Amino acid sequence: MQIYNTLTRQKEVFAPIDAGNVRMYVCGMTVYDYCHLGHARMLVAFDVITRWLRTSGYGLTYVRNITDVDDKILVRARDNDESIEALTGRMIDAMHEDERRLGVLPPDQEPRATAHIDDIIVMIRTLIERGYAYHADNGDVFYRVRRFEQYGALNNRNPDDMRSGARVDIDQAKEDPLDFVLWKSAIPGEASWPSPWGAGRPGWHIECSAMSTCCLGNTFDIHGGGPDLAFPHHENEIAQSEAATGQKYVNTWMHAGALRVDNEKMSKSLGNFFTVRDVLKEHDPEVVRYLLVASHYRSAINYAPDTLKDARRSLERFYNALEGVKVVKGAVSGDFNTRFTQAMNDDFNTPEALAVMFELAREVNRHRDDATQAGALAFELVRLGNILGLLERSPDDFLQGVPSGIDDKYIAGQIEARNAARRARDFAEADRIRDALAAKGIILKDSREGTTWVSETL
Structure with missing residues (x-):
């Protein structure tokens, strides 16, 4: 198996520290709002990676954290006139619901920042003792970026170049504009915890260093996250963790590609910002998942009406092939499993893996008159689809998904x-009824056994 390592900027043969067992940490949600499509892209990408590692026989410990205290959470809780516990509790429940609907399996561990305050304080104290951090006059604790010689390696950035482009209006409490906060001194009325440097709360970056090393050890196999986290978040994690432990932090760094909407960056200011739950009100969850799986995890994805239509049509090809076939395990001619495995072992190449599945679907259709071979091919198609979190429904359930606002009794x-x-x-009236249903996304299919229907809606 080869995995692209962001740190070395090349594919590398994957060799876990503990042969046969993988330890993986992925930066999760900051739970101040509902998950958006960018979050869904990351969640599904690492869900596929998780599924394939386990399918490949690895024992996997998958840790994905929850950030349940930071500036955005405090501001939103204050604006809503609710406690941070009430806000984060609601958002965590909503996140889990969104994940389930998208077929995302839960992580093995889901640590929360507020449950690791003591671990965070221990790590900060170690950094101060080793000269990598300092308690500033304003009560905050900062990390000395220039003290860590490898700073910038993950993103191929030179600290001197970053310094020359730093903002002029820097925090005067810092020794250097590049230094970042580890502990924020308490502001009256905000959530805080006692510490050797006074009441306060942790900075965002130190939370992940403490949680990941507590759950997985000082050095572990894979660290992943969204495309916006490589800098500065993951760069800062490396600096903090390696300075505190004196050991290499992570062997393989993985980053999912960005999600764009109509070829533009998703943002509220552009009016193209979509939460997962808003999207799933209008579109089949499996169609959305297919769209996210169909692109390589490192590639950018464009979310648009046409891309969803293409995703729907692709899934229909699979489910149409399975329709009416009795799925039974049996011998299959062809090297479908071998080529699927080769694709997934090549940095989780889902587009190539799906290409193998389309060949399988064609073979199912070609052998429909041979129930034994068609059933065995269908079994293999479903098995491979399940690895990607797809084809877990009956063909009728997917193909007859009733469009919003239409009752199946009406159909x-x-x-x-x-x-x-x-x-x-x-016949004019019969054609009028057929065309009226087609306009609503209901396609009638006539056969000697009678008339059935499928939905062509998203």
């Missing part, structure tokens, strides 16, 4: 009315 009534018109040889 049945319209089919019966059309049949009556055909019996009366009123």
Whole structure:
């Protein structure tokens, strides 16, 4: 298995520290609002990675944290006139619901920052003792970036270049504009915890260093996250963790690609910001998941009506192949599993893996007159699809997904009315009913056994 390492900027043969067992940490949500599509992109990407590692026989400990205290959470709780516990509790419940609907499996551990305050304080104290951090006059504790010689290696940045571009209006309490906060002194009315430097709360970056090393050890195999976290968050994690432990922090760094909306960066100011739950009100969750799986995890994804239509049509090809076939495990001619495995072992190449599945679907259709071979091919198609979190429903359930605002009893009534018109040889009326249903996304399929329907909505 080869994985692209952001740190070395190349694919590397993956060799876990503990042969056969993988320890992976992924930066999770800051729970001040509902998850948006960018979060969904990251969640699904690492869900596929998790599924494949386990399918490949690795024992996996997957840790994905929750940031439940930071500036955004405090501001939102104050604006809502609620406690941070009430706000974060609601958002965590909503996040878990969104994950389930997208088929994202839960992590093995889901540590929360507020449960690791003591661990954070111990790490900060160690950094101060080793000269990598200092208690400033304003009560905050800062990390000395220039003290860590490898700073910038993950993102191929030179601290001197970063210093020359730093803002002029820097925090005067810092020794250097590049220094970042480890502990923020308490502001009256805000959540705080006691510490050797006075009441306060942790900075965002130190939270992940403490949680990851507490859960997985000083050095672990994989650290992942969204594309916006490589700098400065992950760069700062490396500096903090390695300075505190004296050991290499992470062997392989992985970053998911960005998600764009109509080829533009998603932002509230552009009016193209979508939460997961808003999207799933209008679109089938499996269609959204397919869109996120169909691109390589490191590639950017464009979310737009046409891309969702393409995703729907692709899934229909699979489910149409499975429709009416009795899925039974059996011998399959062809090297489908071998090529699927090769694709996934090549840095989790899901587009190539899906190409293998499309070949399988064609073979199912080609062998429909051979129930034994068609059933075995269908079994293999479903098995491979399940590895990607797809094809976990019956064909009827997916193909007859009722569009929003349409009752399936209404559809049945319209089919019966059309049949009556055909019996009366009123073909104009029969065509009118068929076309009216098609306009609503309901496509009728006539056969000797009768009339069935599928949905072409998203």
